[in-house]
Amino acid sequence: MSLNVTTARLTVRCASQRARAGPPACKRRSFFSSVSSRPSTVKRRARRDDESPALPTPTPIPHEQLVHSPANAGQVDAYPAKTVAVSIDENPRTFDTVFLRDSCTCPKCVDPHSRQKLFQTSDIPLEIEGKARTVQDEKKGWVLEVEWQNDVPGYGPEHRTVHSIDWLRRALNTEVELRAGVRYDDRVLWDxxxxxxxxxxxxxxxxxxxxxxxxxxxxxxxxxxxxxxxxxxxxxxxxxxxxxxxxxxxxxxxxxxxxxxxxxxxxxxxxxxxxxxxxxxxxxxxxxxxxxxxxxxxxxxxxxxxxxxxxxxxxxxxxxxxxxxxxxxxxxxxxxxxxxxxxxxxxxxxxxxxxxxxxxxxxxxxxxxxxxxxxxxxxxxxxxxxxxxxxxxxxxxxxxxxxxxxxxxxxxxxxxxxxxxxxxxxxxxxxxxxxxxxxxxxxxxxxxxxxxxxxxxxxxxxxxxxxxxxxxxxxxxxxxxx
Structure with missing residues (x-):
């Protein structure tokens, strides 16, 4: 696969890193760290008089920019979710790193001939982290490439997971349809x-x-x-x-x-x-x-x-x-x-x-x-x-x-x-x-x-x-x- 790197790498950070460094000492700021600590789909509560004014809504993120997940911003839990956010159809969408890792289809993870999985979902460490970037593939267009830390045992530091933006879009849409419980049905009832x-x-x-x-x-x-x-x-x-x-x-x-x-x-x-x-x-x-x-x-x-x-x-x-x-x-x-x-x-x-x-x-x-x-x-x-x-x-x-x-x-x-x-x-x-x-x-x-x-x-x-x-x-x- 031919990959043309177009953006700088951004790290998916965990709460333990933030706890060690502390918010004031954080040098690298994500797009969302200056905007909101919650996803845009969550309704904001009424602002108190002693709070700062609400920040303006950010402009849509282009496909070639990967951003840190807003779900991670401001979390202080000892065991936070590890997520990555990427712009899909001009909207930032978040993905759990466990999901991205489990869905890897590289030859080390899925046999190219039998198309069968070569590792178990239960093998994925719960503390897995990822460094993600968007790159452009000649055939697949924009793709998300993830470099892993605390990867599945047996996988070296050179292992990468690549998902096309089209595939990620389908994964999101399928989940929404399954949750909705409204079935596609083209069967014709007849007399x-x-x-x-x-x-x-x-x-x-x-x-x-x-x-x-x-x-x-x-x-x-x-x-x-x-x-x-x-x-x-x-x-x-x-x-x-x-x-x-x-x-x-x-x-x-x-x-x-x-x-x-x-x-x-x-x-x-x-x-x-x-x-x-x-x-x-x-x-x-x-x-x-x-x-x-x-x-x-x-x-x-x-x-x-x-x-x-x-x-x-x-x-x-x-x-x-x-x-x-x-x-x-x-x-x-x-x-x-x-x-x-x-x-x-x-x-x-x-x-x-x-x-x-x-x-x-x-x-x-x-x-x-x-x-x-x-x-x-x-x-x-x-x-x-x-x-x-x-x-x-x-x-x-x-x-x-x-x-x-x-x-x-x-x-x-x-x-x-x-x-x-x-x-x-x-x-x-x-x-x-x-x-x-x-x-x-x-x-x-x-x-x-x-x-x-x-x-x-x-x-x-x-x-x-x-x-x-x-x-x-x-x-x-x-x-x-x-």
Whole structure:
């Protein structure tokens, strides 16, 4: 990295140094030492008559000037915070030296190949100090360079940490967004008419060969939770190829892939010709799959239409109609199980899960995270089951009945009969799927299925977001690529 030093070095001093020298003996004065001993964001108390007049507000500091932190000025604590202030967008912003040191990405701190950290946060001495300066890098523009005193054991005096101003700006903005508790959310809640209008079809060949198409498809899938592919080759391996463009397939006790076809004495109702109501898969496991893929290899029976419902849309409608019912579904524990001679899965979760938000904030939306709805695989209730003075179970039944009415309302169902050579992909933690009954004696119906986990999906989406959109999203916060 080519660095052009443009400013003099300024020392981040600690209280012990000030205590030894004393304020009158301090020869080096920072910009803020003549202005204020508190950050500008803190309201000043009313001035007493015996105090000096308030000093004028300083002019903004240019990028190339680094200043000592106002948080350190005037402190007399034996154990003060060590901070550095630097001008970002013409405003002085402060950073803890521990944060700057922990975030170091030099080759001694982060392996350039694996990109894994080579030291532990707990290794950083609490008494660490830094000498900081701003310099200009040919590629990164203005950067902050810090020389360390009392560094992590094993690091010599030559060690330097460099952070670009752009990276520091992103760190500050991300913290503000996370504290605010207001989530970025571009998901579209849909009913039948909305999905009919905005449904997306992707050609198999384009999905497999063009990253721009894949990014557009995954972004749509993240927004709506439902996507269709056409012209899929007639092969049992096709669903593996489709899923592999997203990432590693989820292997379950059903196998890496599985077949949905009618058979006698089926261990799953999906393997029968019976009507299969709206549900989600594998809610009896600790981490149910995020994506489900179903490739139609045979569609030669009458009936068997698939239909889908947006559980988030129904949850929003339920909240608008009855906050009491909505709260019940957010809190009442429902048990799911898969109990067979060779497999025994068991998990309890509420029907609606929300993203956490600050206790005293008012979220701008419901912050819906996941919905858990799978009546065919529901087990006996194990908590709040009722008694002479308990009505929680009855309250749940009332709320669940109201929710089911919204989920299965005709205007909220998107129905489609998959043809051979077509594949549907849907968000298993949001979009409910179902199937109408069919006559297995009059032809063959065969779907090849696969799952993909949430970590795999969002990893692929973020990689493509960084490449094509110049940003990525995590924890409800948009982060620009730096």
């Amino acid at each position: 039948r008419d909305t999905m009919t209008k905005n449904n997306k079809w992707i050609d198999y060949a384009d999905w497999m060969s063009q990253d721009t198409v894949l990014f557009d498809a995954l972004a749509h899938l993240n927004q709506y939770g439902l996507l269709f592919l056409k012209n899929v080759p007639e092969s049992e391996a096709s669903v593996v190829d489709i899923a592999s463009r997203v990432g590693t397939l989820k292997d379950t006790f059903y196998g890496r892939t599985w077949d949905v076809r009618s058979k006698p004495q089926a261990e799953n109702i999906a393997y029968t010709p019976q009507f299969l109501g709206l549900h989600m898969d594998l809610l009896y496991t600790s981490n149910p799959p995020h994506l489900q893929l179903l490739h139609s290899l045979r569609a030669r029976t009458p009936g068997g239409e698939s239909f889908f419902s947006d559980s988030f849309h129904a949850a929003q409608k339920l909240h608008d109609a009855s906050k009491t019912h909505f709260t019940t579904l957010c809190t009442f524990p429902v048990t799911y199980h898969y109990h067979h001679p060779t497999h025994h899965y068991h998990y309890t979760r509420p029907t609606i899960e929300l993203h956490p938000h600050p206790k005293y904030s008012e979220p701008t939306n419901l912050a819906l995270h996941r919905v858990n709805w799978s009546p065919p695989f529901q087990g006996p209730f194990e908590a709040r089951i009722g008694g002479e003075s308990q009505t929680a179970l009855r309250h749940y039944i009332a709320a669940a009945s109201a929710y089911e009415g919204l989920l299965s309302a005709e205007e909220n169902l998107f129905e489609y009969r998959l043809k051979e050579g077509e594949c549907v992909i849907f968000d298993n933690r949001r979009v409910l799927h179902a199937r109408r009954a069919f006559d297995a004696t009059k032809g063959e119906r065969w779907l090849k299925g696969a799952y993909v986990d949430d970590d795999v999906f969002f990893s692929r989406l973020r990689v493509l977001e960084e490449r094509f959109a110049g940003r990525w999203v995590a924890d409800g916060v948009v982060r620009p690529v730096v």
